[in-house]
Structures are given as C-alpha cells and as structure tokens.
Amino acid sequence: MDIDERVCIVTGGANGIGRAIAERFVQEGAAQVVVADIDGAAAQKTAAEIGALGVACDVGDEAQLATLIGETFERTGRIDVVVSNAGITASGGVEAPDEDWQRLWQINLMAHVYAARAAVPLMLEQGEGYLLQVASAAGVLTEIGSAPYSVTKHAAVSLAEWLSIQYRRKGLRVSCLCPAGVATDFLDLDDPIHQFLHFSAKTPAEVADSVIEGMRDERFLILPHPEVGEYFQFKGDQYDRWLHNFSKLPEKIARRQRKMAGVVEESQIRNSKSDTNSKLET
Numbered sequence: 001m002d003i004d005e006r007v008c009i010v011t012g013g014a015n016g017i018g019r020a021i022a023e024r025f026v027q028e029g030a031a032q033v034v035v036a037d038i039d040g041a042a043a044q045k046t047a048a049e050i051g052a053l054g055v056a057c058d059v060g061d062e063a064q065l066a067t068l069i070g071e072t073f074e075r076t077g078r079i080d081v082v083v084s085n086a087g088i089t090a091s092g093g094v095e096a097p098d099e100d101w102q103r104l105w106q107i108n109l110m111a112h113v114y115a116a117r118a119a120v121p122l123m124l125e126q127g128e129g130y131l132l133q134v135a136s137a138a139g140v141l142t143e144i145g146s147a148p149y150s151v152t153k154h155a156a157v158s159l160a161e162w163l164s165i166q167y168r169r170k171g172l173r174v175s176c177l178c179p180a181g182v183a184t185d186f187l188d189l190d191d192p193i194h195q196f197l198h199f200s201a202k203t204p205a206e207v208a209d210s211v212i213e214g215m216r217d218e219r220f221l222i223l224p225h226p227e228v229g230e231y232f233q234f235k236g237d238q239y240d241r242w243l244h245n246f247s248k249l250p251e252k253i254a255r256r257q258r259k260m261a262g263v264v265e266e267s268q269i270r271n272s273k274s275d276t277n278s279k280l281e282t
C-alpha cells in the first residue's frame, strides 16, 4: 500500500519510532495523520511540528482507543492505516512483580487487540485497510533482560499473524515491525542489555524507511535490522543450537563491558599521562 491520500493513525506517536513513522506518512502525502499518545501535550506538539493532528489517548484503555478510531472515521470517512506502536518495557525475569506483567500485557498486547477490534469492522466495510503492529525483535527472538517484554512481544507477533491469516482474503493487510535496538528514549543506557542494543541501533528515521518499503511490498515481517531475519531463520532451523548460543549472550555482554571499562581506564591513564607530560612541557 502507498500512503498517498491515506488516513493514518499512529499510537505512541509523540516520540521515537511512532513520531518518525508519522512524519514519514505526512511526507508521503497522507490525507491525514493522527498522532495519538498518552501524553496529549506531547502529541499536539509533535503534530504541530510535522503537520499532523495530535490527540491524547491511553491505548491501555479500550474506550479511549475506540473513541480515537471512531472519531477519526467520522471526521474523514475512512481509516486506512492503524499503526499500533505504543509499547513499554520493564526488566526482570519470572520474579518481576505481577503489576509489571499486567502492565506490559495490557499495553504490549491488549492495546493491539483493542485497536483491531475497533478498526477491523470499519476496514472490512471499506474493503481494505492496513494494520501495522509494532512488536520487536524480542517477539521473534527474545530479550534476555526481560521476560515480560519478550513474552508480551511474542504475543503481539502471534496476534499479528492471526489477523493476517484471518483477514488477508478480505482485503486487509497486516505487517509486524520487529526492530532490534532503535536510538530512542526507550533504551535505558544504564541497563547493560540496552547498552548492548545501542551498539547496533538504527535511527527512528531508518526504521520509518523500512516501514514505508515494507508496506509498499505488503510484507508481513518488517525487519529494519537484517540480522534479526538471519537469527530468526537459524532459530527455525536449529532451535536447540539457537537456545544454546543465546544463553551465552549475558556472558558475552559482561565481557564486552569489562573490556570497555578496561579501555576507558587505559585511555584515562593515557590522558592523565599526557596531561602530566603537557604540564611538564609548559
């Protein structure tokens, strides 16, 4: 699908990946782009900057999402693209508190269910429509630092697959965006796993390029980081080896951190030596 003349909604659109996608949709000639975000003031600010409409919406609340989609349809007479992008994370394994598991379940999965519940009937009536579900590489691989994130993102991929199979012969298209690291506020640089992801992070604008290309081809899996596709294939081919290799990643990250700390220490020593030398020279 081309975005030209389309009516598009982007949730979590005030910042990061959502903002970049919304901006690209405007540049591609969308008839209207609605930037929806839990932070209504930020949504309006972003919308004013990129030429969109900004609306406050908490995607964890079904009534707010239904209103967002219903009002956009009433105003424009169409809903062509819904980008279900808002997502959150929390670190921890099975010991993570139930509140974290519930919060991530609500935003990373149920918000996609609510968006589809409101948009699909309207799209079926139109005979076409596009759902772009923003999951993560953690949804096809895993994220070692967060069980709730990995599990809820897998659920998001599974829902996207189901929607694609269910509605593709009725004119609807579904894509699932699964990036690895993207340089946004989402990456907590105090977290070693996020630091690791930051090394190979794409910019939000690069991710938006992949989205435009993927939607043009109507490709289900949109992978801005090609290596994610390779790992996913390896997982399908050799599941046990993939598990084994992934289990070594925390150790590898710790080693890299120690090495980097060593490099920093060494360069600090070198700098202080050259400081001392230059002080001696003057």
Ligand SMILES: NC(=O)c1ccc[n+]([C@@H]2O[C@H](COP(=O)([O-])OP(=O)(O)OC[C@H]3O[C@@H](n4cnc5c(N)ncnc54)[C@H](O)[C@@H]3O)[C@@H](O)[C@H]2O)c1
Pocket (backbone or CB within 6 Å): 011, 012, 013, 014, 015, 016, 017, 018, 036, 037, 038, 039, 057, 058, 059, 060, 085, 086, 087, 088, 107, 134, 135, 136, 137, 178, 179, 180, 181, 182, 183, 184, 185, 186, 187, 197
């Ligand atoms: N940044 C990454 O490395 C990365 C990698 C893979 C997948 N993702 C996914 O991409 C999506 C966007 O992430 P990002 O990096 O742009 O994050 P971000 O934190 O930069 O932006 C997220 C936006 O979502 C909004 N938001 C949060 N909760 C919301 C809610 N309940 N309702 C409406 N809006 C809400 C925030 O206010 C913010 O504007 C998320 O689903 C995330 O899981 C991010």
